[in-house]
Amino acid sequence: MIGTVIAGAGPGLSAMPTGGAVTTAATYGSTLAVSRPATTASGDVLVASVYARLPGSATITAPSGWSLIRRDSSTPEDASLTQALYYRVATSSEPAAYVWSVGSQASAAGAILDFKG
Numbered sequence: 001m002i003g004t005v006i007a008g009a010g011p012g013l014s015a016m017p018t019g020g021a022v023t024t025a026a027t028y029g030s031t032l033a034v035s036r037p038a039t040t041a042s043g044d045v046l047v048a049s050v051y052a053r054l055p056g057s058a059t060i061t062a063p064s065g066w067s068l069i070r071r072d073s074s075t076p077e078d079a080s081l082t083q084a085l086y087y088r089v090a091t092s093s094e095p096a097a098y099v100w101s102v103g104s105q106a107s108a109a110g111a112i113l114d115f116k117g
Contacts, residue, residue: 020116026109033097037114042092045115050084050100052108060084061101090114 021037032050040046047069050060060082062068069085102108 021114022111024109024111026107028105028107030102030104030106032100032102032108032110034100034110034112035097036094037112039116040090040094040114041116042090044090046088046090047113047115048086048088048098048100048110050086050102050108050110052082052084052102052106054080054082054103054106058082058103058106059101060103062086063095063098063100066098 021039023035023037025032025034027033032052034048037046048062048066052058052060054060060071062084066086066088069087071082071084073082074080098112100108100110
């Protein structure tokens with residue numbers, strides 16, 4: 001499932017740089033595809049947040065060119081929740097969507113923020 005673009009001001013977006021955008025997506029399966037924000041231009045910094053219900057030891061594989069900032073998982077006694085944050089600097093030839101592999105059948109959600117300037 002490919003997400004939608006959220007633009008404009010609001011409590012969560014009021015600090016967004018001018019022209020920035022956010023895309024979101026959710027899925028159940030082995031992959032999570034999040035659309036490239038429509039306003040993405042070469043040199044923009046993209047930050048992605050991926051949330052998945054999977055064991056902390058399970059692998060999340062980012063698309064080529066994305067660098068891991070950090071990954072946090074719940075303790076084994078709690079529900080198996082993981083959050084991973086990534087970044088990349090956009091080039092002139094970005095794909096329409098970015099696909100993360102989240103292992104075998106997992107519930108996952110994600111967002112990409114496009115920062116300009």
